[in-house]
Amino acid sequence: RWSSTPQLKDLIPLETNPGSVASPGGKWQPRLIIGHNVGFDRSYVKEQYLIQGTEMRFLDTMSMHIAVCGLTSFQRLLHNASKKESHRKEIVEHANRQKLFNMASSEEWKKISSLNNLRDVHQLHCGGEPIEKSQKNVFVEGTMK
Incomplete structure (x- = not known):
């Protein structure tokens, strides 16, 4: 109260x-x-x-x-942008740099990190049913x- x-x-x-x-x-x-x-x-x-x-x-x-497995600010932007089409300046610039330099997008960090909320942390470290x-x-x- x-x-x-x-x-x-x-x-x-x-x-x-x-x-x-x-x-x-x-x-x-x-x-x-x-x-x-x-x-x-x-x-x-x-x-x-x-x-x-x-x-x-x-x-x-x-x-x-x-x-141990948290995201940097930029990774958080990329993570959230991957769920929907983002037109944020940082995301567009990142995608353009990858195209310009013919770089493959590395998504490995997504497999070993998650957002900080309890549901995502549990899913990353324990898997199985949501808590x-x-x-x-x-x-x-x-x-x-």
Whole structure:
């Protein structure tokens, strides 16, 4: 729910009790939260706003994908243009250079990279059936009830 003045009570407590900022049992437990674009999701977690911090760490699969198999800005343009006829200046110039120098278009990079969204990343690295993404909405639409 949107609020013009969000407070800690509006956030999702993963380690603390509602209404409390104290660590359970007086000590924070080391935890690793793994997620795709988890930087977005972690903004809804109450403990991320505590001044003393916790032992909770986040591993972002989208960041890992971008570092290993992500697209450059120009590759993203080419990827999107390949789905429809593009008249963007950069795309037209690229095609003209290939024709001028009689260069074959190398599409190998498309086999080992993808866009950053969860569906495309899953398809590239795991294949098979598309994943069900609705579960991630617990951070956006979920309640503590």
